[in-house]
Amino acid sequence: MAIPKVFGTETEYGIAAAGAPDFNPVLSSSLLISTYAGSLRRIRWDYEQESPLRDARGFEPVPAREGSDEDLGLANVILPNGARYYVDHAHPEYSTPECITPRALVIHDKAGERILERSLDEVLTSMPSAPPLSIYKNNSDGKGNSYGTHENYLMDRSLPFGDIVRDLTPFFVTRIVFTGAGKVGAEAPWDERGHSIYQLTQRADFFETEVGLETTLKRPIINTRDEPHADPESYRRLHVIVGDANMCEVSTFLKIGTTAIVLKMIEDHALPDLSIVNPVQALHEVSRDVTCTREVTLTDGRQVSAVQLQWEYLEHAKKYVEREDDTPENREVVELWESTLGALESDPLTLHRQLDWVAKYRLLQAYRDRDDLEWSDPKLRAIDLQYHDVRRNKGLYYRLEASGKVDRITSDAEVERAVMEPPEDTRAYFRGRCISKYPDAIAAASWDSLIVDTGADALQRIPMREPLRGTKQHVDGLLAQADTAAQLVELLQS
Amino acid sequence: MPQEQEQKKVQKKGGGDESDADAGQVQSSTKAAELKEEMDDILDEIDSVLEENAEEFVKSYVQKGGE
Numbered sequence: 001m002a003i004p005k006v007f008g009t010e011t012e013y014g015i016a017a018a019g020a021p022d023f024n025p026v027l028s029s030s031l032l033i034s035t036y037a038g039s040l041r042r043i044r045w046d047y048e049q050e051s052p053l054r055d056a057r058g059f060e061p062v063p064a065r066e067g068s069d070e071d072l073g074l075a076n077v078i079l080p081n082g083a084r085y086y087v088d089h090a091h092p093e094y095s096t097p098e099c100i101t102p103r104a105l106v107i108h109d110k111a112g113e114r115i116l117e118r119s120l121d122e123v124l125t126s127m128p129s130a131p132p133l134s135i136y137k138n139n140s141d142g143k144g145n146s147y148g149t150h151e152n153y154l155m156d157r158s159l160p161f162g163d164i165v166r167d168l169t170p171f172f173v174t175r176i177v178f179t180g181a182g183k184v185g186a187e188a189p190w191d192e193r194g195h196s197i198y199q200l201t202q203r204a205d206f207f208e209t210e211v212g213l214e215t216t217l218k219r220p221i222i223n224t225r226d227e228p229h230a231d232p233e234s235y236r237r238l239h240v241i242v243g244d245a246n247m248c249e250v251s252t253f254l255k256i257g258t259t260a261i262v263l264k265m266i267e268d269h270a271l272p273d274l275s276i277v278n279p280v281q282a283l284h285e286v287s288r289d290v291t292c293t294r295e296v297t298l299t300d301g302r303q304v305s306a307v308q309l310q311w312e313y314l315e316h317a318k319k320y321v322e323r324e325d326d327t328p329e330n331r332e333v334v335e336l337w338e339s340t341l342g343a344l345e346s347d348p349l350t351l352h353r354q355l356d357w358v359a360k361y362r363l364l365q366a367y368r369d370r371d372d373l374e375w376s377d378p379k380l381r382a383i384d385l386q387y388h389d390v391r392r393n394k395g396l397y398y399r400l401e402a403s404g405k406v407d408r409i410t411s412d413a414e415v416e417r418a419v420m421e422p423p424e425d426t427r428a429y430f431r432g433r434c435i436s437k438y439p440d441a442i443a444a445a446s447w448d449s450l451i452v453d454t455g456a457d458a459l460q461r462i463p464m465r466e467p468l469r470g471t472k473q474h475v476d477g478l479l480a481q482a483d484t485a486a487q488l489v490e491l492l493q494s
Numbered sequence: 495m496p497q498e499q500e501q502k503k504v505q506k507k508g509g510g511d512e513s514d515a516d517a518g519q520v521q522s523s524t525k526a527a528e529l530k531e532e533m534d535d536i537l538d539e540i541d542s543v544l545e546e547n548a549e550e551f552v553k554s555y556v557q558k559g560g561e
Contacts, residue, residue, distance in 0.1 A: 091559070147560035370530060
C-alpha cells in the first residue's frame with residue numbers, strides 16, 4: 001500500500017547586478033538572507049543527519065566532508081514558516097516546508113518568491129552602497145550554466161528503486177508539456193541553432209544520462225541521492241532534479257500533484273511498463289516541439305506523442321484515484337490534468353493563462369510581431385529572463401498576473417500568511433512554531449531534528465524522523481503548556 | 495531609433511536565420527492581429543521593466559555554481 005506523499009521544493013534563484021559585473025554573488029546571496037533573517041541567523045543548520053553522497057542504489061557514501069558554505073560564515077537559516085533559506089554555492093536557495101497537498105505547496109512556493117522579493121527590498125533600501133541586485137526564479141543563464149529547482153517526495157523504502165526508474169522516467173520525459181517554464185535558445189553543445197529556437201523547458205538540455213547521483217555534471221533524469229531526512233528504515237526521499245522553476249501557479253500545481261499520484265501508483269504497482277527508447281534524446285526532442293505532437297518510441301514498439309503518453313498515465317491515475325485514493329485534492333489534480341491534456345491536444349497556445357512555457361511564448365511572439373524581430377534577437381532573451389524577476393513591479397510574469405492574464409490558484413492573503421506560518425499538517429508545524437516561540441533556545445535545526453539549549457550542560461536533540469508527526473493537531477497542546485524550551489523538552493521526555 | 499531598426503532588417507536579409515521555421519511553427523488559432531490587440535498594454539510595459547541596456551545585461555548574465 002502506497003504511503004502518504006509528503007513533498008517540498010528547493011529553488012536556487014539566479015542573482016545578478018546590472019552594471020556591476022564584478023559583484024560577488026556568494027556574498028550578495030548571504031547578505032540577502034542574513035538581512036531578511038535578522039536575529040534568526042544565529043540558529044545553526046544541523047548537518048548531522050545529512051549524507052548527500054549516499055546513493056539510493058545502495059552504494060557506499062564517500063566519507064570525505066568538504067568545507068560547507070556555513071564554515072565560511074554564509075547564511076543558512078530556518079524560518080518561522082518551517083522553510084530553509086540559505087546560500088547554495090553562488091545562489092540564494094529557498095526550500096519550502098514539507099506539505100501534503102499540491103495547493104499548500106503552491107502557496108509555500110510562492111511565499112518563497114515573496115521572501116526573496118522582500119530580502120531584495122530590505123537590502124536595497126537599507127544599504128545604499130549595495131550592488132543593484134536582481135533575483136530571477138529560473139534555471140538557466142542561456143550560456144550553458146544551469147541551477148536547479150528540485151522536488152522532493154517521501155517514498156516507501158521497501159519499493160525497489162528500479163521500479164521508480166522504470167515507471168517514472170517516461171512520465172518525466174513527457175510531463176514537460178505542462179511543467180516547462182519555456183526558454184529562448186538551445187544550450188546543448190550538439191544543437192547548433194543556438195539562440196534561434198524556443199523550448200518548452202529551461203532544463204532539458206542539461207540532462208545527459210538516465211540514472212545517477214550527479215546534480216551538476218552529466219545530470220540524470222532520475223537522481224539517486226539517498227538522504228531521507230526521515231527514518232531511513234521506512235523512507236526514502238526521492239530527489240527530483242529534472243523539473244523547471246515555475247512562475248505559473250497551475251504549472252506548479254500540476255507538476256507536484258500529478259507526480260505525487262504517479263509515485264503512489266508506482267508504490268502500488270498500478271502502472272504498466274511505458275518505457276521510452278532513449279529517454280534522454282526523447283526529453284530533448286519533446287522540449288523542442290511547441291506543437292506537442294512529436295512522437296517518441298516506446299520499448300513495446302509503439303510511437304506516441306508526449307501528450308498521448310500523458311493520457312495513458314492519466315487514464316491509470318483516474319482509475320487509481322477512484323479505487324484507492326479518492327480525495328478532493330486528488331480529484332482536483334486529475335480534473336485539471338485532463339483538461340490540460342485536452343487543450344494541449346487541440347491547441348497548446350490556448351493554455352497561455354495556465355502554463356509558463358505558453359504564457360512566455362505568447363508574450364515573445366507578440367513582441368516579435370510588433371518589432372519584427374528574429375528569434376535570435378538578444379532582446380528576446382532579455383524578455384525571457386525578465387519573465388522570472390521576483391519583483392512584482394518588474395517581473396513580466398507578475399505584469400501578466402497584474403493585468404489578469406494568468407490564472408491563480410492561491411490568494412495574496414494565503415501567500416502572505418505562508419511567509420510566516422508553517423503548514424499545519426506536517427512536522428514543519430513543530431519546527432516553525434518552535435522557531436517562533438523559543439527563538440533564543442533553538443541552537444540548531446534541520447529537516448528532522450531540533451537542537452535545544454535548555455540552559456543545561458548538554459544541548460538536547462529532539463528527533464523528528466516522522467514527517468507526518470509534529471502537526472498542529474499533535475503538538476499544539478504541548479506547545480501551549482511549555483512556556484520555555486526547557487519545559488518543552490521536559491514534557492517530551494515525560 | 496531608426497538606425498537600430500534598419501540594422502535588424504539588414505541582419506534579416508543577410509543572416510540566413512532559420513529561426514522562423516524552428517521556433518515559430520505554431521501560429522495556431524491565435525491570429526497575430528488579435529494577439530497584438532490583446533497584448534498591446536503588456537508589450538508597452540516590457541520596455542519599461544527591462545533593465546537599461548537590456549541586451550548588454552542579458553549578455554553579461556552568467557550564473558556559476560549551484561545544485
